[in-house]
Amino acid sequence: MKRITSAENPLIKTLRSLSTEPGAVRKLGQVWLEGIHLIEAALAAGHAAEPLITTDTGLLDPEIAALVERVGTTQTVVLHQALFNWITAVENGPPVGMLIARPKSSKPRPGSALILDRVQDAGNVGTMLRTAAASGCGAVYLLRGCAGVWSPKVLRSAMGAHFVIPVFEDPPWEQVLNIVPRPIYATHMQADTVLYELDLKEPVTWIFGNEGQGISDALVAKCSALVRIPQADGVESLNVAASAAICLYEGVRQSQFSKTLS
Secondary structure (H helix, E strand, O other): OEEEOOOOOHHHHHHHHHHHOOOHHHHHOEEEEEOHHHHHHHHHOOOOOOOEEEEHHHHOOHHHHHHHHHHOHHHEEEEOHHHHHHHOOOOOOOOEEEEEEOOOOOOOOOOOEEEEEOOOOHHHHHHHHHHHHHOOOOEEEEOOOOOOOOOHHHHHHHOOHHHOOOEEEOOOHHHHHHHOOOOEEEEOOOOOEEHHHOOOOOOOEEEEEEOOOEOOHHHHOOOOEEEEOOOOOOOOOOOHHHHHHHHHHHHHHHHHHHHHHO
16 A cells, blocks of 8 residues: 655645545546545446545544455555545545546436536535436436536535436537437426426426526526426425425326326
8 A cells, every 4th residue: 555645745636626626627537536435336336446545544444444455455545644634525524535537428328317507506416416316317417507516515415326327517408408308397486387287207307407596598498398396385495406306206206106006
């Protein structure tokens, strides 16, 4: 195992940039993963450690030791705890991380599609990725203006969903609309059509937009219909990630359980 003690080491500078600079992933072509579950998800998906990073304390943890054994000691770097603390974006997390090459987008799979239009909160983006993966979506498209899909907070919120579902970052929306399933829906509080009136037994496409502004007028014009999620009077609109979960899982209910429950 290699040991690094200097913050001036090129690898440490790279990890610090990936942990703190929004545009570093695109610039460097690498992704910094933190946490045992996220690392295990990446390894299960076939991504190689470039390398695995831990500390002397981390080596004493059975789960981290198992990761070291899995990737090999030649692909493991050990840091002093203070140096690891300088590069980590996680407070009080296990002292382990892994550098990988930025994954390339794969082909969309069969299933409904999720399009995010300028969703800027990293927690929302990660939660929506996780929900899309859990509900069986075939792909997620993050249009320009969304939080960086490989940023540390999105990665943590998604809990490994990046390695389960095809994810496309910054594609031209016109091209996306040419390949996604029809019909295309978006939510709006004043829409006439209620979510539970839709037939969602077959794959559809959902568009969810910016937390404050919703989806763009150009995308509204391309929707087959705007739909409303019923809610009590006097309540503000639902969080965008909550709305996405409700809509995606209504599709799951109809396609998988409607006959069972009827």
